[in-house]
Amino acid sequence: MLRFSLLLLLFFHSASSKLLGWVESPGYPSGYLPHASLNWSRCASKGHTLSIRLIHLDLEDSQDCENDAVKVFSNGNLISVLCGNKEFEELQSTVNPLLVSASGGCLSLSFHSDFSNIQRHIGFRGFYSEQVSCSEDLSGLNEGDISSPSWPGPYAENANCQYTLSVEAHLQLELHFSEAFDVEQSTDGQCIDLLRIETPSGTLGPFCGDTPPLSPFHTHSHHAIIHFTSNGFGTNKGFTFHFQTRAVDCGFPDIPEDGILKVVGSNTQYKDQIQFNCSSKFYTLEGDDTYTCSASGAWVSDGGRTEMPKCNQICGIPAKNPASAGRILGGRNANLGEIPWHLLIKEPSRGGATLINDRWAVTAASFVEKAEESSLVLYGGLTDGRTTNNPHVSNVTVMESERIIIHPGYSRDTGHAERTNFDNDIALIRFSSRVNFGPNLLPICLPEVNRGMVENEQGTVSGWGMTESTVNPKKLVTSRVLKHAQIGVYPLEQCEITPNLETTGKRMVFTNNMFCAGAPGRDSCQKDSGGPFVTPLLSLNGGPYYLTGIVSWGPPCDQRMYKGYYTKVENYVDWIKETINKIETF
Structure with missing residues (x-):
């Protein structure tokens, strides 16, 4: 009640110089x-x-105010019909701004009540006042003050001004x-x-004080x-x-500077059109391709979109269909373009990584944990490892590492004892x-979470x-050519039977972040670390293929157990995307 009285006094004072009188329902405040x-x-x-x-407004409420009602007219035209009970704040914010004459x-105001009142209602009360009219329609003028x-001089009290500006649609x-x-x-x-x-x-504002709008x-x-x-x-x-x-002028659209998303058209004025496409066949355009400069100064697509399209890489689809798979241990050699996502690392030790986009690759933490961030050199677009000796002649793509990010849940090798746990590898x-994609260098798809x-x-x-x-099948040698093998995922209970360490006899740890796979006579081996396990099986269907696993650890190959352990990539898709997004948007 105190707050209501203070607000009432404020209104009375603010309009006192121009207050003309009060208008209220019959019998107010005892009720009508x-x-x-x-x-x-x-x-x-x-x-x-x-x-x-x-x-104050307290009338009987009814549908369309057909029982008791207050009606307000401006020059004979109905501008408001009121009934029910409305709080002071609602009257001030949504009702009173409409009750203004030209x-x-x-x-003019009319009030009536019918015979149906069961409950006695107080009615309504308000004051009417006069303000300086400073409204003007300046439509059609391109310039003015x-x-x-x-x-x-000081502006008038109780002013209620409205200036309308409207020009041709191609102007702002x-x-x-x-x-x-x-x-x-x-x-x-x-x-x-x-x-x-x-x-x-x-609506922009309100503006007040002594600082003008920009x-x-x-x-x-x-x-x-x-x-x-x-x-x-x-x-x-x-x-x-x-x-x-x-x-x-909509200006040139804001697009990435990598040169992949291309714009056709250079005119940026009202109603000008531009078209988007991807500069490489290894990307596909997501979104609309044609945009028009709108009257608001924004590019708007034919489909009504204001966000720019983007080029998404095509993943997991080799330019060349793979042949039937053989074995890594004496297995089938890969042809160029069959496994275009597999990258070769030769130093500080031999292993692999998998290309997932034009700036990032995935590998095993155990393989790179001792490497310096900027020390790795990766080779792509090849099958014969000897071609890295002269990459410019052989069209091999050379990638240098800028940063290595190991999963925070991975425990680094301390060197004090043989490792028993490769979790989060x-x-x-x-x-x-x-890197520029080509038929021999393409990314793999990440699996669903x-x-x-x-x-x-x-x-x-x-x-x-x-x-x-090839001379002595019982002897293992480093392959100079990329090989691939078809293997199957073993049952969980078989994976849980892990090998013992030779020196300590401790059993290796198996977690939900791993799976194991192999086949009689087929397995990943030493120096395959960090490489990909891909599903579905490489075949003539052309993909898409997904990075399901990363070569992590296993028993020595010379034991011919044919059971390798792999990092289960599906558990890390969110971490991969969040990490990349954080760094790329930093």
């Missing part, structure tokens, strides 16, 4: 009777508007405010008098309405600004520069690791 009625009408002076400010116009009433309005800006503001920064700028995309003020529209209101006291000087137009490698490993599911493992000697 059935069949009560009231007809009221007043007109504003020339150059002024008349407004009604309701401070300049020099009239307001707008100021607060009485500028450069600019407002150039004078530094002399003085609109009443409270000590806590709240606007007492205020300036608002309304455009089709929303000049030039770009409305990004060919249509704007300037609202200015003041209360019943104060000696502030107000504002002035010059409005003018400029041609709509995964790492990311960021290249120092982007929690896809689930299926017992006996067939996949392909590849690598330049140890294989049987």
Whole structure:
């Protein structure tokens, strides 16, 4: 009640200089009777508007206010129908702003109640006051000046100004405010008098105090309405600004600088069109391809989109269909383009990594944990490891590492004892520069999160690791050619039977972040570490193929157990994406 009284006093004081009177329902505040009625009408002076400010409304509520109702008219036109109970704040924010006459116009109010009142309602009460009318329609003008009433002197009390600006659709309005800006503001920064700028995309402001809006003020529209209101006291000087137009220019669209997303068209004015495409056949365009410069200054696609399209890499589809898979241990040699995502690392030790996009590869943490971040050299687009000796002649792609990110849950090798746990054996490698895709160098797809490993599911493992000697099959030698083998996922219970360490007899740890796979006579081997296990099985169907596992650990190959352990990539897809996104957007 105290808060209501204070607000009432504030309204009475703010309008006191122009307060003309009160209007209320019959019997207020004791309540109105059935069949009560009231007809009221007043007109504003020339150059002024008349407004009604309701401070209390308590009527019987009914559908479409057909029982008891207050109706307000401006020059005979219905502008509001009210019934029910509305709080003071709601009246002030949503009802009272509508109860204003035209300049020099009239307001009329009618009230009626029917016979059906069961509960006695208090009724309504409000005051009517007169304000300076400073509204003007300036539509069609491309240039001009707008100021607060009485500028450069103090602006009028109880002003309610509205200036309408509208120009041709190919133009945009600019407002150039004078530094002399003085609109009443409270000590806590709240606007007492205020300036608002309304455009089709929303209302900007309120603005007040002694700091003008940023000049030039770009409305990004060919249509704007300037609202200015003041209360019943104060000696502030107000504002002035010059409005003018400029041609709509959407500017060149903001796209990545990697050269993959291409724009056809250079004109950026209103109604000009541009088209997007991807510069490489190894990417596909996501989104619309044709955009038009709109009146708002934004590029809008034929489908109504304002966000720019992007080029997504095509993953997991080799340019050349793989032949049927053989074995790594004496297995089938890969042809160029069959396994284009497999990268060779030769130093500080021999192993592999898998290309997942044009800046990143995935490998085993155990393989790179002792490497320096910028020390790795990776080779792609090859099958014969000897071609790395002269990569420019053999068209081998050379990638240098810029950063190595090992999974935070991986426990590094301390060297104090033989390792028994390779949990979270995964790492990311960021290249120092982007690579260009080609038929022999393409990324693999990441699997779905929690896809689930299926017992006996067939996949392909590849690598330049140890294989049987062609001279002596019992002897293992490093393969100079990329080999690939078809192996299957073993049952969980078989994976849980892990090998013992030779020196300590301790059993290796198996976790849910791993799976094991192999086949009689086929397995990954030493120096295959970090390489890919891919599903579905490489075949003539052409993919897409997914990086399901990473070669992690296993028993020595010379024991011919044919059971290797792999990092289960599906458990790390979120970590991979979040890590890459964090670094690329830093």
